[in-house]
Amino acid sequence: MHIPSPDEVRAIAAISDPTIRNLRITQCYCELSAAFIGRTGPVANWCTFATWASKQAGQSIRREDLLRSVEARLNLAQLEELKVLWRVADELGINTGLEQKLHGIIRNTWLAGIINGISEAVGRGNRKVFEEIGWEFARFFSSGFGDEAFDQQRLDAFCATLRPGNPPDGQQYLKQAFAHYHEAFFEQDAQLQTELQLLANLEIGFHEQTRLQPEIAASLNAAFTADKEIVRKKITDAFFPPDSWLARARLAYLKITGRKSRLDAAIDQLMNRLQGIVREQLTAHLMTLTIPPDLRLSLGRDLNKPYPAALLHLSYPGLTALLSQIDPTPDNLAQSGAVDWADLPDRMHFIAELFRCYHLDLALYHDAFTPQQVVFMKEGKLPSGRL
Template structure:
């Protein structure tokens, strides 16, 4: 990244404690809990940038803005777009999505908490271990010790173990294409773990809220697929920070049903992430990226499907990883102070 952390108002960020993480997880008010999760991800992103690389965002940099977007669902602030999906006209689909929005919001809140319960402590351990230990291998052992081997679908954390090893592998490398690509690999390993673990919550949030009894199974399948496509086209956005977000609070809506775009309208990857040399990264992209080395074809047709999400996310992470916009603080200093005190903040829109 070409901008320093201080330029984005992050020089005042204090360290996140395990006590704060426990308090956040125990917060019963879903909107407040989401805001505290969002700010915690930003604190972790800043700490990891100082530890690892301030030119390549880690997963927490992306998690900050994904969680901030989740807050719009949780607080009921997102309004469905008047987009039609044949054979349903725009006005009908918009009313359907308005009716379904609370159902989506409750599932988003559950997913937001599930991810933070697992990743908040992991990234906190990573920051503290590598800060406190003189021996990097001993720090890695501390990070890996609480993680459970096994497949994600069976309660295991093999992908998080792989991600921790990838971040570790990136640390001693000079700032180069090699380092940037290993960080991208780690980010995508975390993203894949998260998306697999959240499959049930995501599918539930994008499923038809009501189903008619005694409906034949094939019709239920068709209805679910149609509803998923409808929800993806109407509701599924991620709001990313504009270049001047810190001063203007401007957000860029990226529609997940369209090809990925960058903060400056970019559609090409940065130099370090264009010609890939890391074999593990290339193997992961081979499995999930339908449009190698291009954002064309990255749009998700149905966000409830893991393959659709990962096809989008591979290009999303690759396009945004070196954009300094990600490191901007999501809240004003006063809002951050309120959140750390466990209070709902006021001021500019959240």
């Protein structure tokens, strides 16, 4: 079994191509997960879930189907705001067959910019988490924690390098998590062992999600942070070419009246409507997680998978204390769906339930890629087939 080293993690994080880097990150998580499972048996660790989250992130990084799905949802020809714009232009006598040009501006300038922004934000987050937490997992194994004997001195030395304090800057939750993983390795009580493992997963999950908050917010708010004014100017210039008498008349009107023309108002209404539709579609795309065998989970819907028997009733104080902070519906999947994935408490509620429900699900331990795909990506090549 290949166990990635800290040096390998650093080398992967340094890959400049975001697509290849994401594939290598996903595979590295898969290998670290397998190494942990080799020590614990079939129990999910944080890297198990990170494997599938990273693989899902790869779709956004590679921009797969996102532009197509957003365009399909927009259906520009049917937008009432666009019809209003054409009516106002007709009344002003300036609609000169601009439909194709306008559609091109929306697709090629605005939407393309949004999709690129999402790809970059997701790629940054993917690397940011991996180069910190992936490295700590690799360091954990390289420090000898796969050994059979409990070694408090070695554990203390490992934890001493982690920064005190809460995230995003402190690493106290990581320190606690690896201590709980190590304790679980040697715990004889099966129930306590399971609860320690879940606690460690949740502690890393909380640290990770707190650190990722800027990148997640940037991804989901891409439709609002994209430079709308550039697109608006391009649309305005299409109706009022800058060197034309129409442009001069428009500027004179604005200067005299101090208010927007009817056409300007119609353009603003169109842009606001487009933003709302795109935000909704992007949220639906980003709030999806596919896990083996081929289950697509909508992160906005309540989970319906029951807790495993071993996690129906929890008693370990550290675990119950953390859940009291991040799970507003104790021992209940009600309201587990995240209304707003950019909201950290909302997101952590779903993740807490996800980790608990799938803690012993054997389907999660599948390989992320085929052996041939792994060979290609480790050679720095983009593999063929479904990724």
